Amino acid sequence: MPLSWFAAEWRPAARTLAAAMLTALLPVAAARASDAEALWQALATRPNMVVVMRHTEASGRDGSVFDPSGQCRGENMLTGKGRRDAEAIGRAFAARGLPPERLHVVASAMCRTRDTARLAFGKAELDARLREFLSGRGGSLNEAMDAAEGWIRRLRGPNPLVLVTHLPNIDALTGEQIDYNEAIVTESDEQGQLKVLGVLRLLP
Secondary structure (H helix, E strand, C coil), X not given: CCHHHHHHXXXXXXXXXXXXXXXXXXXXXXXXXXXXXXXXXXXXXXXXXXXXXXXXXXXXXXXXXXXXXXXXXXECEECHHHXXXXXXXXXXXXXXXXXXXXXXXXXXXXXXXXXXXXXXHXXXXXXXXXXXXXXXXCCCHHHHHHHHHHHHHHHCCCCCEXXXXXXHHHHHHHCCCCCCCEEXXXXXXXXXXXXXXXXXXCCC
């Protein structure tokens, strides 16, 4: 039989299979959207909320280098896209009823996290102990975790805390791996420990 016959016979079946696959995926997409709404709502209304997020896109230098002078010598820096994304993240928070005045913002003193926080929220308390613990100049996992938990204990309350730090630190603090422009929404206890409620995509 000619190949055209097989194509004619299989085309309807392929369309049916594609439609079935799309139908199966739609509830997943709807569930994710619903989950995102619930996380934004929790941030806007519940006490003791903590958002743990990465810096936005950065490149160009050695990501482990830290310049304690704040002059960023040798440090990995935000790309143009990273800077634009940071500003867009701030607008996303404001659009959900979370402008900078409703937030506490704490960031690692490394330049890419500092700049992400300031571009997004116009402010940030900086702490060198929150730098990527794999970086040089004496940073350690225990120091980074103790610093994060200290800030959480101090600032937990009616206004959410946004903690801008680095992927290894986030993994150690929450057990979660996230990408650029994602954040982990958590609830804190009096000891500074975090309960993960979900991962929130901050930008489309």
